[in-house]
Amino acid sequence: MRKFVIVAAKLILSAVSLVGIGLLLFAGWLVWHYEYALGLPSEDGLASISTTGPACTAAPDRTYISLADIPPLLRKAAIAYEQPDFYEARSLSPIIGIAHAAANGGKGPPSGIIQSVTRCLMSFSTDCCRGIDMHIATIVLMQRVARTLSRDRILEIYLNESYFGRGNYGVGSASLAYFGRPLGPLAVDEIAFIVALPRMPALLNRRRDIALDRRNLVIARMQHTGIISDAEAMAARERPLAFRDPPPVKTMQQQAL
Template sequence: MPHDRPQPKAKPVASQKKSSTNLKPLSKSEVKADKKKHQPRWKRWGKRLLLVGAIGLGVALLAGVAVFAWFAKDLPSPDQLENRVIAESTKIYDRTGEHLLYETGKDVRRTYTKIEDISPYMIQATVALEDKNFYNHRGFDPIALMRSAGINVATDRQVGGSTITQQFVKLAIVGQERTYSRKIKELILSIELERKYSKDQILEFYLNEAGYGGINLGVAAASQSYFDKPPKDLTLAEAALLAAIPQKPNRVTQDQEALFTRKDYTLDRMAEEGYITEDQAAAAKLDPIELKRTIAKKDAPHFVDHVIAQLEDDFGSNFINQGLRVTTTLDYGKQAIAEEVIANGMEKVERYGGSNAALVSLDTHTGQVLAMVGSKNYYAEDYDGQVN
């Protein structure tokens, strides 16, 4: 007789339903809180620091904008640079307009010169020595500034980190006062200048503003003063020497040995930057250089003094810094003959008891002065040779 096998009891449906309702899904906020609870402490602090840093950066940026706006409101516009009045020395020439008789300049000797009339060597030497990243930055060089600041703090030495643009702004606009406000203004104007002008224009500004010893402002005055030539004719060695002057202009008169050492260093920098080869640098170091210092040159001096007196009557005493180009009636060939006549005739003059002599040559048709010698020696002190 078959035995009935007992069947397993089915679980009540109600109990199954009840257990499924106990597994409630977590809300998003609960999941987020749970993750945060189990997050490493360093991550939590890292996020807080990032938040604080972001807020601090935002505040710093706002403060920077405010400072920029505060200092920028009273600054001159870069547009004014092209129209600004530049003190230039007045030049007096003979009748051909070619022979320079005299260049005035009581406080300043300068001739504004276009960039195309300056030797490429002079431009390259200046960039290599003063601002090797000139063609890459936009007014200031943050790396150079940080490097110079580090050296200044570490060694207590004053090392410059200014770009050529900043140096021009300092020389021509904001002055050289050592204050933070002046430095901020310099920085703002440098950025504005780079937006307004090309690199060649900024170089032209700087090379006409930099000091090259004494009253020589600008490369043209320096080139004429030390080498008796225009800046477009400078040799490599001469350009390297002139480029070394603006950092310490007193070297010209007080420490020429240091100046020539700096000239050789400039040549090395030019080679490192790829402007010249090492062989060119080595050859230029051996190139003999003589500083002529032709500043006081005055040909036909009595005539020049006569012209200066007329210019003062016509334009006032400040004419010497107005950059005038004055072409006179003097014939320099006849002037040389007149000076020779006086020099050779003095023996006869003294034989008859005379002590001095003078000569004036006039064009009988126009009355123009062609030659003038006011005394036998303009520079004599025992009888006041400058009296005409």
């Protein structure tokens, strides 16, 4: 009986060892696959991005505004709405991020601004990716972005290269499209509306009721984080939602004239 127990214990230990080795090999393959095999931008590649100016596209017709020239209230509002811990957040290990994704149907931990910029920079990886590969590759690249680029640079990219609807990229272009003026003179409620756009630009253009709710949600976040006073928040919420209608779509005949 004792001999049997010893043999059984050895077999169990061997099986556990094999499982452990298998898990280590699988973890190593995951790191190799998502760190190197998918052609994601490397940390050296990210570090070579200029300290200002377009990062995801060099389209000549897009308005680009340096972070220093974007009104502080708009910058703070974007952080309050999208990622309140933006400047304090530490990047996670890719393995932790992958485990989070596996436990949540492929979705990584939410990271607002950093995640949006990561998706923007994914355009450099033309061969990547589909399905769960896309989710996990985004997590891996997100860690690289957080480690390599300064938070100010990430915020500048986000504010200039996010999509704001009506064919507009960046807050400068959005301000002209929706309010007919540059960023400087925008009121609190107008800033809140622009900040709300990137999450659902098409819907907010179609549904003014939802646009009003989202604008007021941003105002509430701004109030909660202390970047506007209670009186400013109340006044902003009471203002009617007023932005320009989109220009009429030209017919084929009108375009030919």
